[in-house]
Amino acid sequence: MAVCCDLEVDVNGEETFLLDKETICLFSARLSRLFGKSTSAKRNKVIFHDFPGGAGNFELISRFCYNNGKIDINPSNISSLYSAAQFMEMNDSVSGNCNLLGAIEKSIEKIGDWTWSDLLVALKHCQDLQQVATSSGVLERCLDSLVGRLVTNNEASPCASTSSPDSPRFRQSCDTKSAENSKHGFSRAAWWFEDLSVLNPNMIEMLIKSMVSKKVDNVIIGRFLVYYQKSKFYIASSDEKHKVLEIVIDMLHILDPNSISCRSLFGILRVMLNLNISKSSRSKLESMIGSQLDQATLDNLLIPSPHGTSYLYDVNLVLKFLKAFLRGDRQLSPIRTKKVGTLIDLYIAEVAPDPCLKPSKFLALITALPDSARDSCDELYHAIDIYLEVHAGLSEDEKMKICCAPNYEKLSTEACIHLSQNAKFRSKSVVQALTSRLKGTNYSENKGKAKKDEAGEQAVVYTGKLEISADNEKLREHLQGMQCRVMELEEVCKKMQTQMAKFMKSKAAAANATPRLMPRFCS
Structure with missing residues (x-):
């Protein structure tokens, strides 16, 4: 039987279909309304620019029409059929014996009865027509059914x-239940x-x-x-x-x-x-890592610096981790905080030899954690010692800020002995800062304590004293040696004050007495 092809349909510029207008209009209210009761023998042409699913989907609809409104609605075509049926307005037919949209909606209600494989097939097709799949309810029902099975089973x-998903205990626990493992060996x-x-x-x-x-x-x-x-x-x-x-x-x-x-x-x-x-x-990833920083290792933190920078490791990133840790751990759990303190001290020791690490970044690292994060400051002190050795050109102010960071009361005996003999910690500003730090006073409060003699010369009087246990005389001697120059200045100042007082008394007495030789200022 000859088939009339009086309708030409261009679908999105992909493909052109030659169809029987009467057959298509019988099921599509959109085309039926477009052509009305036209009986022209002239071939009509329709151009669709936005047909959902393209030429392949239009062919599916054409087969439905030519098959007298019969089609197998299954997981692989349900989303495509729905989108095309909506576009072609196939909710009612001229003959009144077929409602494609109604049939699809009935199939959607039965999605809960589909197999796991059917759900996966439907989801894959929903990806290409997500907007339509969402509006039709296909996507939502597939997801609900799929997730529901994971939960109920x-x-x-x-x-x-x-358990941690990477811990041996977790893997062992899962592996003991792996009788039904998939082909790739997952639990x-x-x-x-x-x-x-x-x-x-x-x-x-x-x-x-x-x-x-x-x-x-x-x-x-x-x-x-x-x-x-x-x-x-x-x-x-x-x-x-x-x-x-x-x-x-x-x-x-x-x-x-x-x-x-x-x-x-x-x-x-x-x-x-x-x-x-x-x-x-x-930022979200940095925050998540920061919240678990106590579980990290040194190798985790040794992240190379961004391309184009001169320093070795990405110190800025580690500082962000620390900030996230301190922000998240509001209770400042002592155990977690001390684990982070130990880890950061190891990290500081690794980055300290970097000649390109700026003093401001190094200072930010060594001062980021609270004092409670460290039971001992030995590692921090030795890292500072290395940094000062590599960065010999630091200003006095930079040295002072860095040297004031550790709590020297938390140094071991060996570290204290090393400190007393360390020439890098012997500049005037550093010694004054360390003395004040050990005394528990503020450096700025002692910085200006000075007295002048008559000649206008200034001698700084340091009030801080090193307080070390009396039962360790050797350690006391070493630490006192670190202050020898400061103590000498203090003694000279006291002698000058004493001699000046005697001189003033003698000068007052000379006005009413026989002149005599002036005393020597210094013996």
Whole structure:
């Protein structure tokens, strides 16, 4: 039987279809209204510039029309059919015996009965038509059904959520339940990782938010996000990597802070350093790392400086971690704070030999933590000693500020002996500062204490004394040696004052007595 082709349809410039106008208009209210009751034998042409799904989707609709309103609605075409049916206004037909939109809506209501594979297929197709899939309810129902199965089957949290996902105990706990592991050897809790890693970042964002709202174990979600980032980076373009990483970081940030290990966060950080991601996502990652800084290692912190800078390590980044740690740990847990103090002292010792590290950055590092973070200041003192040796050209003011940073009361006996013999700590300003620091007074309060003799010469009188236990005479001698020059000035000043007083008395008596030789000022 001959088929009439009196309608030409150009779909988005992709392909042109020759169709029977009467057949198509029978099911499409849009085309039926367009042509009305026209009986012209002339071939009509319609151009669609924004047909949803393009030529492939229009062909699907054409087959539905030519098959007298019969079509298999399944997970692979439900979103496409819905978008096309809406566009063509196929909610009612001229014959009144077919309502494609109504049939699709009935199928959407049965999504809860679909298999896991059906849900995945539908989600993949929803990615291309996300706006339509959202408006139709297909996407929401698929996500709800998929996440609901993870929750009800308890397959998302077979392991204790308090364990670190990277700890041996966590892995062992999961591995003991791996009878149903997937082909890649993931634990039962992670069997779905590979299935969902095919989704695009926007879909992953919706998925994770749905999982969080359904109370899926945050540890498992964190593990999935790390897996997703790694799996996507193998084939993603540079722009896609930006999007993937930003979504992963943003989604990790809404999870429980302890749901992802510090090691994993540093792994993401090293990837981030090579990408120019948004400032917001960068700040979120820095904040997450800072909140777990007590779990970091020295190797984690030794991050090379940004390209174009002269210093070796990215000190600014570590300072941001410290700021986030102190801001987040409002209770300042002594154990956590002291662990960070030990870690930062090791870091300071590593960066101190860097000749390009500015005094202001070094000072910011050594003063960032409160005094309670250190039981001993030996490591900090030795790092300062190295820094002063490498940076011999520092001004007196810079030296003074750096040397005043440690609490010298927390130095060991050996460190105190070393300090007493350390020539780098013997300038006048530094000695005065150290004396005041040991005494517990303010350097600025003692700085101006001076007296002048008649000739106008100034001698600074230092009131601070080194207070060391009396049962360690050897240590006392070493520390007193550090002050010898200051003490000499003090003694000379006292002698001059005594001799001046005698001279003034003698001068007053000479007015009423026989002149005699003037006494010597100094013996």
